[in-house]
Amino acid sequence: MYQHGGDIYRNKIELDFSSNVNLMGIPEGVLRAAKRGIDFSCNYPDAECNELREAISKVENISKDMIICGNGAADLIFSLVLTTKPKKALLLSPTFHEYEQALLSVDCEIRYHQLLEKNGFQLCSDFIEMITADIDIVFLCNPNNPTGALIKKLLMDKIVQKCEASNCLLVVDECFMDFVPYGKDESLKERCTESKNLFVLKAFTKLYAIPGLRLGYGFCGNVLLLNKMKNTKQPWSVSIPAQMAGIAALRECEYVNKSLEMIEREKNYLIQQLCQLNFKVYDSKANYIFFRANISLYEKCLEQGVLIRDCSNYIGLTDGYYRIVVKTHSENVKLIELLSNILEDS
Known part of the structure; x- marks a missing residue:
């Protein structure tokens, strides 16, 4: 295992x-909110996470309709793969293991692009050539895990363009972007409004130290894809304590x-x-x-x-x-x- x-x-x-x-x-305000959520847990949670999505929308300046929430970022990774059922995927190596695990669960063939130590495990422009017509989905972690290497915005923009031209879904995991001092300038979330082939992942887990509560979210301009994901993922996947903690976290x-x-x-x-x-x-x-x-x-x-x-x-x-x-x-x-x-x- x-x-x-x-x-x-x-x-x-x-x-x-x-x-x-x-x-x-965990911030005190988030802890208090999670505890209050337990008092309401005799009820089912809001399956649409409406209040949480509204709060994320205001902070991230992204339309609420482009936001989906899940039981951690991993929940959304698996839901996305189960929804799209890609035949061939492109991953970096090394990178976060859950991408591979999710893809193998639907018998997807995986092609790996090896990051080289001589380059400091930085992604180089030759990666673009790996995005061929037979690739259905690409996963990138930015900054990458475990190396922490950041893929520069200029290269990311070129990758987005290549994926759009190849009609390939690009999933960018930005769960650690909040720790980058200039992360807002490097994020691709604004590109989601103009691209149907881009999905950006984020989570409350790392920044607010709540991995045990399980709370992640994603941005995507492809509303049809989001609706399919909602039909695929299990209902009520985000608990009331997690939703209330997330809303409180955004004020911290x-x-x-x-x-x-x-x-x-x-x-x-x-x-x-x-x-x-x-x-x-x-x-x-x-x-x-x-x-x-x-x-x-x-x-x-x-x-x-x-x-x-x-x-x-x-x-x-x-x-x-x-x-x-x-x-x-x-x-x-x-x-x-x-x-x-x-x-x-x-």
Whole structure:
């Protein structure tokens, strides 16, 4: 079975650096809203998520009719694939595993485009040539997971154009775009209004630290596709606590600004420390750091109650690649001290 980050249930974990959620934890206002939602849970949730979609529409400046909500971004990934039933797909390697899992569930043939270490795992323009007439769907994660590499807007625009010309559906996962300081300029959400072949994914999970509540959403200008997805996905998939938490989260502007400031500061600290330990650190624009070590780290960290993400089970990666989320300073210091001790003992 494929192992994700955030698996704190099988081991005794004191510090979890494997799950890419906001270091500040759940905002108080979001927590209160979720608890209030429990009081209303004797009722069925709004299957259309009308109030939540209205709130997202105002914040994202996107028509409510172009928004669909789901039980996390993964729910929408599977629903989208089940609705479209593509015959051939194009994925990056390495990238988020759920795309592959969803595609295999409908017996879709998958073609992989290998991201090269010599390019810092950055996507290059030669990818466009991979979008051939027989490709039905393309999944891109921007910033990518696990590398954190950002695909620049100029290249993304060219990819959108190629997908439109090939009548290929482009799914862009922007779940980590909120952590990019200039993410609003890099997002493709505005292109959804003019393209019928573009679907942009987002989630509350990472930014507001609520992976356990499961809440994601997507933008798409193809209303016919959205209606088909609604008929395909299970009804009432978004709980009342999740919907109320999402509405409250969209009001947490101060929390978001403070989070981004803290993440930037602590990320710089971690990168500096990892480089001093002679680890190879790659350019990540998200709230996590992707790096390579010449010694085994996962089991030795686990023995000390610290969980990091071993990336060796990603397609296109081998042993020695790791991902860590940016946490609070005291937690980051503990991780660096542990890694230093591991190096000294090796």
